[in-house]
Amino acid sequence: MVVHLDGDLGATLHTESFGPLWMTSTLVTGVYTVPNARVSYRAVLTNRTPVGAYRGWGAPEANFVNERLLERVARELGKDPVEVRRASLVTPEQMPYERLTQGMPLHNGRYHDLLEQTLAEADYAGWRERQAAARAEGRHVGIGMSIYAETSGMGASRALNWAGLKDGTYDVSRVRIDAGGGVTAFTGICEMGQGFTSALAQVVADGVGVNPEHVRVVVGDTQSCPYTAFGTAASRAASVACGSATLACAKLRAKIEAIAAHMLEAEPEQLALGGGEIWVAAEPERRVTLEHVAHAAYRRLIDLPDEMEPVLDETAIFDPALMESPYGVNVAVVEVDAETGEVAFLDYVLVHDCGVVLNPAIVEGQIVGAVAQGVGMALCEEARYDADARPLSVTFEDYQLPTADRVPRLRLGHDVTPSEIMPGGVKGVGEAGTIGSPSAIANAIEDALLPLGVTVAELPLTPARVRGLVEGAR
């Protein structure tokens, strides 16, 4: 595989313009066995508006290259695209599978299993039959697929420092149980509306044995919250930040159990926690409340085990050894109006594995929103310029966002392979939906127009561009 990338970065060179281009170059072999690859890239400064990073940080571009290539290979060989993917996917036995950049291997993935699960959930074989029937009626129905691995849970501070990153990518959480038994978590991650505070509250609640509504989460206060160098980005809040909270809670839990065991005249390993109470698992009537334990920890030290320090307040730092690699399979089914170039979705299935799911509603929201963004990349969003680099997309009339009626009704499926790196088994999901959706949609559109001999090489596939492809092929 030989790849050359040219990146128009606009007028300035900075991390968020050059970084995604570099990222594309490292991910361009995707989730496939590529024994030989040569990739070169060139950053070009122009008098256009400086570009910034976009959700996926270079990964959607890389996915577009390798998924489009596979599709072309399948066509050249006269094989079903699924067959070519089955033959090329990295297997669990090959993992960890190093790619073009050392230190970001594919690992802990069961790609073949997820592919088969997706084909079943999407009714791939059924869609191929319906496609044949539609073609017989002169309709242009296409099925497109893409498989992605996200690079999440950033991650591995020293390795990234060596790679040139000027930040620490560990995370810090502080969890405090006050003298009244109230639980407060302090984090350096900021809530951006993705629901992080809810997920953190759940993790802390599980960690210290209370209900989530009992946990207060403090964010965005530089005086009381731990300093985290990297912040909210790179699908790391649920994996790395909640991971550090899990570790802090483990320390607290050990202390709570020691105090409760002392009070109940039991051994810590005999205890169970939940709903703000601690009890002897075999004799549930022998129980104390967390409030009672906290009172001892702050005010009535004679109830503590001998020599134990007072106070329930723990901080933990987590710096993952590797970044995580959640993955998923997109299947898009479209119908193209070859006369107008308009594209309508008949189905969209995404089955993914982001490890342990902390909050299903948040994960679903992340995926649905990201696929909508992918629809924008695939079909309509475009920053256009004239020959003198004057921007032409300056209002939302010129820059078309995908509206609700253009976004498919997503059918979402899950598999869970817990992370072996992140405490709690969480991998992260923030960018998953944007990575594979543009290429799956592009593949579907090309598949729909295959009888006309159309080849897709450019996004977005606006109606005018699709119509141009049809006319060009005739």
Added chain:
Amino acid sequence: MKPAPFDYAAPTTVEEAVALLARAPAETRVLAGGQSLMPRLNLRELRPAQLVDLGRVAGLDAIERDGERLRIGAMVRLRTLGRDATIAAALPLLPAAVAHVAHAAVRSRGTLGGSLAHADPAAELPAAVVTLDAVVVLRGAEGERRVPAAQLFRGPFATAIRSGELLVAVELPIPPEGTGAAFEEVARIPGGPAQAGAAALVRLGGDGRVAAARLTLSAVGPGPVAVEAAGELVGAAPDAERIARVAERAGAALDPPQDPTYRRTLAVLLAARALTAAAERARRTA
């Protein structure tokens, strides 16, 4: 953004409104729903000294049948135009066109007169009224005059309405039995501005041959483009081949200001679809 300061007048009669317009015609804009005007004010593309709001003027929202004509007041909302039973029965092209106009919220505020006076080349109603051979009623200080819709549109956002004149109503001849209507449009997003549109009216005689045919295209020229070639359908059955020939001729005469290749392709396609659908509806009503 917010608009630059302006004086606001809310007259309650047509006479009062015309008098306000006459006072400073060049610096006055008429507010008739505000769905196009207000965004332009907010972007400060327009800075009128005075707005005359027609929202409280009595009698401008009437729908009256007068023999073989329907007279529709300038302030009839697009929502009403799309749902009124009298209009749907007499002039089905109007609700067909309204179905493509923006979103429900815009249709609830926007008006027929406002859309015509605004004269957006991509708008649906100018094409519809040209197809329906409507006459626009204008009222000025010197009295009333009638202008055929085909002569109203003078270019992008330009009309034959003189300064100081108010568009008060539209008079539309009701097509005879056996007439079918259709409006076809393509926009990049549903409710977004059209990339091309086609309004068609086809009347079939008792023998199944075309007795009359009219076709107007939108969003592909400086204003609604009336297609003379539609007349060539008259005297024969409206078969696909004839319709395709008319549509091709319609496209060949176009010079769309944006995306010319794609919009011409769309115009040909939509012209054929609209004529076909109109003929089919005519066949069903005949």
